[in-house]
Amino acid sequence: MTARTPSDRPSEPTLPTTSVPAPAAGAGKKPARRKRPQDSGAAAPPPREDPGGRTEAVRAAPALDDTDRERLLNGSHHDPHALLGAHPVADGVLFRTLRPYARGVTVVTGKPAARKSAGGAAVRVGLHDDGDGFFSGILRLETAGAVEAAVPEYTLLVRYSDTTEPLDELEVQDPYRFLPALGELDLHLIGEGRHEELWRALGARTMTHQGVAGTRFTVWAPNARGVRISGDFNYWDGTALPMRSLGSTGVWELFVPGIGEGALYKFDITRPDGSHTLRADPMARRTEVPPATASVVTESHHVWRDEQWLKHRADRPVHEAPFSVYEVHLASWRPGLTYRQLAAQLPAYVRDLGFTHVELMPVAEHPFGGSWGYQVTGFYAPTSRMGTPDDFRYLVDALHRAGIGVIVDWVPAHFPKDDWALAQFDGRPLYEHGDPRRAEHPDWGTLEFDYGRTEVRNFLVANAVYWCEEFHVDGLRVDAVASMLYLDYSREEGQWTPNERGGRENLDAVAFLQEMNATVYRRCPGVVTIAEESTAWNGVTRATHHVGPDGFGGLGFGLKWNMGWMHDSLDYVSKEPVHRKYHHGEMTFSMVYAYSENYVLPISHDEVVHGKRALVSKMPGDWWQQRANERAYLGFMWAHPGKQLLFMGQEFAQGAEWSEGHGPDWWVLDPSYEAEADHRGVRDLVRDLNKVYAATPALWERDTVPEGFAWVDGDAADDNVFAFLRFDADGSPLLAVSHFSPVVRQRYRLGVPEEFAAWTEILNTDAARYGGSDVLNAEPLKPEPVAAHGRPESIQLTLPPLATVWLRPV
Incomplete structure (x- = not known):
């Protein structure tokens, strides 16, 4: 662009x-x-x-x-x-x-x-x-x-x-008759890398200073020979507005009277070699609409109305609460909608389906829409494509008032090389590492942050706090954590150097993530941080002060995406049923490590793009079997230990891959479409899964402890059956049985706890209203004194084809 x-x-x-x-x-x-x-x-x-x-x-x-x-x-x-x-x-x-x-x-x-x-x-x-x-x-x-x-x-x-x-x-007014508008404490904290409200000190801030209204401009550019302010208010000629350097902090400052909200600006930086570069403000809280790149002076005037939500957000720890997430790409959910228009539609849709949270793919400003927001240039600015920062606040407020939490994707792993943004910001590597081998990200053509530099770490830690405090978001899903943790990530021999311990761990990144998590949890009660971490790093969700056997403290995240479960389970269900018995262990292996971290089970945007096919299209068989497989899989997923995440479009069995250009295929839900009932049936199932899930503590209260789970039969490979129990804190169970064969199995015996008089079916993914064959267990199932699966009592039930059933005692 x-x-x-x-x-x-x-x-x-x-x-x-x-x-x-x-x-x-x-x-x-x-x-x-x-x-x-x-x-x-x-x-x-x-x-x-x-x-x-x-x-x-x-x-x-x-x-x-x-x-x-x-x-x-x-x-x-x-x-x-x-x-x-x-x-x-x-x-x-x-x-x-x-x-x-x-x-x-x-x-x-x-x-x-x-x-x-x-x-x-x-x-x-x-x-x-x-x-x-x-x-x-x-x-x-x-x-x-x-x-x-x-x-x-x-x-x-x-x-x-x-x-x-x-x-x-x-x-x-003469800008040069004013004293510095930035305090000594601010400068001290910036120098120490401990300014947790950095956005209040750096960037453009309207204020009344020495009795005069204007805007204070501040920027960190320690290598610059000089910095000037250029904007639409001076014909983009910064000659008349040189800034002053505030000592050894590397901060430049100028209070400009008469400049107010809406003004466009950039910093004209004189590099060490005397050349000039015109840069957007790294701390800009608003930007022009891309492809324009100027920063915009802004202040918030939004009046929040989510007091009740915030008051009770921290009542229950997230890992012990219902947590069902609908992942959304805002720009394409309903293409063309603004933040305020989304606020009129998205909360009602998500609430109707019963999801507890939405996860928004990155909303920070980015120049190229095709990056989906994962190549950020404006870390402190919600993208202006859909409105102002206050418009985004309005959307978050509307979601909260609908009882829905808001998680945003946060990308501190890298940034693009655009010459008007962060790359070599003041003429030398500043936000990126000085060693080119540490600066270049080998996969994405971007630059990695220098986590060892105190000011850079402060920039990112404060940014995490900023989204939580200024926009009331309830969680940060941190992208590409694995690429931050390893010095040899996607690098060949000779392209990286070991750390001082001789290992491949990026110790600076570890320290940064620990500081970020500790700061966010201290300042923002009820907020959760979630790691997208695809390796077996020990202690991702362990507290930072708990040192593991590897000598590292925990990273301090609240939850971690379970990428292993996602890959294994999708590989299993993509097989023809006749072959699934040879891959049975791919569905059970997750329980070997289920309690090593606090997990989220993600079926995210990454799994339905770039030739991977939509969720329903991954399934084998004809159209009926594909939908049945998806329904059975979703039932298995919602019952499995861990929280759930489903990307938009998969809730109604969209057959095509997602594209940011047109978003979900909403047209398949139009009553005039011949297969509308098929898609509506899957969506009705997702609604019921969430409803029953939220009302059943056994499915979420003990997600992270072994006492919350017990296999009934994890070895029925020939039958393609998985049966297990979930328990709430009082010991009340739920029996989940997933059957991934396209046949009906009558009088299928399963051992059950003996203290209950009967078991009743509370959810069956084969129900006719979901598009299934309606093979149900309509009557309560009474246990018999027949030993099975190590239990003295058992029940006999009918297993529908390609279906999951949930039962609970009565």
């Missing part, structure tokens, strides 16, 4: 009250900059009479040192406030301003409000034109007994035409 450049911007000035007005010489055309006069004592233009004040004579200021002058002009000065603005001198006040393309500048002292009052009086001083946009002069002020005059409050009248008419002048 081609990003819009500053030259493509609208040429009309957008904020006539800004402190850096656009020239009035014509739309889109800048007048030639006035050169430095040969006579440094050139006279200032005579000041215009002010009925409410008086004029004062001004004398020429000492000429700027040539080096300072050049550094200001080329954007490489670290302390422009030392040269620009107002400074007391022995017999007055020296004023100097840099106003490219201006024809004249007049200083007006006193507060504007006071000047308009009955007794207000202004002192007006026309400054000398020093060329190249510099204007200066010394105003003599009488102060009894003082060695240096006090600097008065003042504004600037800037004239961009050759006339002296008042309407041709703009009265503006």
Whole structure:
């Protein structure tokens, strides 16, 4: 994609009250900059009479040192406030301003409000034109007994035409009369890498500073020779807005009066070699709509109404609660909808189906829609494709008020190389590792973060907190954790170097993940972090302070995607039933390690794209058998220990792979479609699975402890049957039986706990209303004193073809 450049911007000035007005010489055309006069004592233009004040004579200021002058002009000065603005001198006040393309500048002292009052009086001083946009002069002020005059409050009248008419002048505040708007504590925390609310310190923040409204701009660029602010308010020419360096922190700051919400901006950074790069703000909380790339000044005005949700969010630990997730790609769920339009449809749909949570594929800003959001350039900005940050807040609020939790995919593993974003941000590797072998991600053509750098780690930890606190999200699903944990991830011999222990673990990434998890859990009660981690790393969901046998503390996640279960079970159900007995262990192996971590069972977007086929299309057989297989599989999945995640479209047996271009095939649910009932039947099953699941603590209360599960028969390979019990905290059981053969098995005997008088069927995926053959166990099943599967009592039931049945005692 081609990003819009500053030259493509609208040429009309957008904020006539800004402190850096656009020239009035014509739309889109800048007048030639006035050169430095040969006579440094050139006279200032005579000041215009002010009925409410008086004029004062001004004398020429000492000429700027040539080096300072050049550094200001080329954007490489670290302390422009030392040269620009107002400074007391022995017999007055020296004023100097840099106003490219201006024809004249007049200083007006006193507060504007006071000047308009009955007794207000202004002192007006026309400054000398020093060329190249510099204007200066010394105003003599009488102060009894003082060695240096006090600097008065003042504004600037800037004239961009050759006339002296008042309407041709703009009265503006001088950015260089203000003290730093960033506190010492903020700078200390930034330097330590411990600023947990970094978004409040860096980026663009509207505020009233020293009684004046404007925007404070701050950016971390420690390798820069200078930084300037370019925006739609100065024709994307940052010459007049150089920022100051705030000591050794690498932070640059400038308060610009008159700039408000909606202004577009970037940072014009002078690299160490003297070249320039125009960069979007890494901390921008709003961006232009891609492919445009500017950052946008914004503040939140959303009034939250989810108090009840937040109040009770932490009542029950997530791993001991019902947790059924509907994964959504917002941009394609209903293509073309805005955040607010989604808020009118998505919560009702998800609530009707009974899911407890939605998981949103990455919503942070990204330049290429085809990346699905996994190549992020704006880590602090919800994508503007569907609306503003407050519009996204509105969507989260609506989901919460519908009783639905919100998880967002978070991508701290890598970032793209776009030359307007994070890559070599200030001319050298900054967010990425300095060693190219550690910086380059071998799979995705992206860059990996330098987790060992305190400021980078702070950027990411604060970002995790930001999404939880500013947008009230209830969880972060962390993408590609395995690629972060291993130095040799997708690298050949010689392409990586061991850590100081001689191992392949990325110790910096381990420390970062531990810090992120510990910080989020400390600050945000009830929030859960979820790792997409595809290896056997020990202790992903173990507490960070618990050290394992490998010498590492736990990573501290709340849940982990069970990629092994997903691969094994999908491989099993993709086989023809006659061959499944040879793969029986793929369905039972998950119980060998089921309690090593707190697991989520994911059927995610990754499993239904790029030739992998949709879930129903993975199944063998004709259309009836494919749907029956999917229904049986979903019944098995919902009963298996662990939480559930299902990607959109699979809830109604969409046959085609997902595409971000058109989203789910909603048309198959249109009553005019001949197979509509087939798809509606699967969706009705998903609704009932969630309903029964939520009402049955045995299916979720003891997900993470062995006491919550017991095999009845895990060895019935010839029958393609899996039967097991789930138990709640009080010991009440649920019997789940999955049958993956296309035949009916009558009087199938299963051992059951002996203390119950009868068992009744509470869910059968073969029911006619789901599109099945309606082979049911309609009557309660009474145990018989016949030993089976190591139990003294057993029941005989009918197993429908390609179906899962759930039974509970009565």
